[in-house]
C-alpha cells in the first residue's frame with residue numbers, strides 16, 4: 001500500500017489475499033488507473049467475443065492452421081541452431097493479436113503498435129504516441145471507406161470493427177473521441193501480446209529444463225492429435241499441457257501484480273484505506289508464498305494442478321490469480337490459454353527442446369515478466385512429416 005508519505009505497510013500474504021477478495025467486491029471504491037476502460041460499455045461484448053469467437057475459431061482459423069509459416073516452416077531452418085525464443089514468440093503473439101483483433105498482419109508490415117513499450121519507457125513519447133495514433137487512424141479510415149463505397153456493409157467483425165461501430169453510433173451520453181478508440185486499441189494490443197509472449201517463453205524454457213514433463217506433454221499431444229493439427233475437441237483433453245501452463249503461470253506470472261487507487265475511503269480487511277492511497281497487490285508474492293503452496297513452492301511441479309485449480313489452491317481463489325480477480329479480471333483469459341495450448345502442442349509435435357549452454361536465467365519485471373537476457377534454446381526436429 002502506498003500513499004503520502006509513501007510508506008510501505010507490510011502485511012502477510014494471507015491478509016493481502018483476504019483484502020484482495022474484498023477489494024474485488026468493492027470496485028466502486030477502487031479505481032483502475034493503469035488500464036482505464038475508455039469505452040466501458042463495449043466490455044460486455046468484448047467479454048463474449050474474446051471468450052467465445054476469438055478463443056477458438058479466431059486463432060485457429062485465421063492463424064496457425066492456415067499459416068504454417070509462423071512456426072512449423074519458419075523454425076525448420078533454425079533446426080539444431082540456437083534460437084532466442086522470447087523474440088520468436090513476440091513475432092508470433094503480435095501476429096495473432098494483429099490478425100484476430102485488428103484484421104491486419106504484423107509480419108506483412110502493418111505494424112500498428114510496433115513499439116517496444118518497455119524500451120519506450122512509459123509514458124511513451126509524443127512521437128511514438130503520434131505514430132500509434134496515425135497507424136490506427138489509417139486502418140480505421142480503410143474500414144470507413146469500404147462502408148462508404150459499399151464494398152462492405154459493416155466495419156468488420158473483429159475487435160476493431162466493434163470499436164469503430166461504437167465510435168460511429170455513439171450518442172451524446174456515450175460519445176467518444178478518436179483518441180478513446182486509439183487508447184482502447186493500445187490496451188487490447190499490449191494486454192494481449194506481451195502477456196502471452198511471456199507465458200509461452202517461460203513455459204518453453206521450463207519444458208526444456210524438465211525433459212520428463214516435456215516427454216509427458218508430447219505423449220499427450222500425440223495421443224490426442226497424433227501429428228495432425230489441433231482441434232477444439234482435442235484441446236479440452238490436454239490435461240498435462242493445462243497443468244504445465246498453470247504451473248508456469250504460478251511461477252512466472254506474466255502480470256506480476258495489480259494496482260488500484262483508492263477512489264473513496266474503503267475498509268479492506270483490518271485496514272481503513274483513505275482516498276488517493278495506492279494498493280499494489282503482488283500476484284507473484286501470493287504465487288510464491290510457502291504458507292499457501294508448501295515448502296516446495298519454488299519447484300516446478302505441474303502435478304499440483306492435477307485435480308484442477310480449486311484443489312491446488314485449497315479453494316483459496318486469491319492464491320492463484322494470474323489473470324486477476326473480480327470484475328476487472330482478464331477478458332482474454334481463454335484466448336490466451338487457447339493460444340498457448342495450440343502453440344505448445346505444435347512445438348511438441350515437431351521438436352524436442354533443450355536449453356542452450358548460453359542461457360542465463362534472469363527473469364525481470366519490465367511491465368510483464370521478461371527474460372533479461374532472452375531465452376536461448378535448441379530445437380531438434382522429430383522428423384514427423386507434419
Ligand code: HEM
Pocket residue numbers: 032034035036037050187188191192193195196199253254255257258259321322323324325327328329330331332333335336
Ligand atoms: C497469459 C496471458 C495473460 C495474462 C497473464 C493476463 C493477465 C491479466 C491481468 C492480471 C489482468 C487484470 C489487471 C488488473 O486487474 O489490473 C488483465 C486484464 C486484461 N486483459 Fe489480460 N492477460 C493475458 C492475456 C490477455 C489477452 C490475450 C488479452 C486480449 C486478447 C487480454 C486482455 C486484457 C484486457 C482488455 C484487460 C483489462 C480488463 C478490464 O479492464 O476490465 N489479456 N489481464
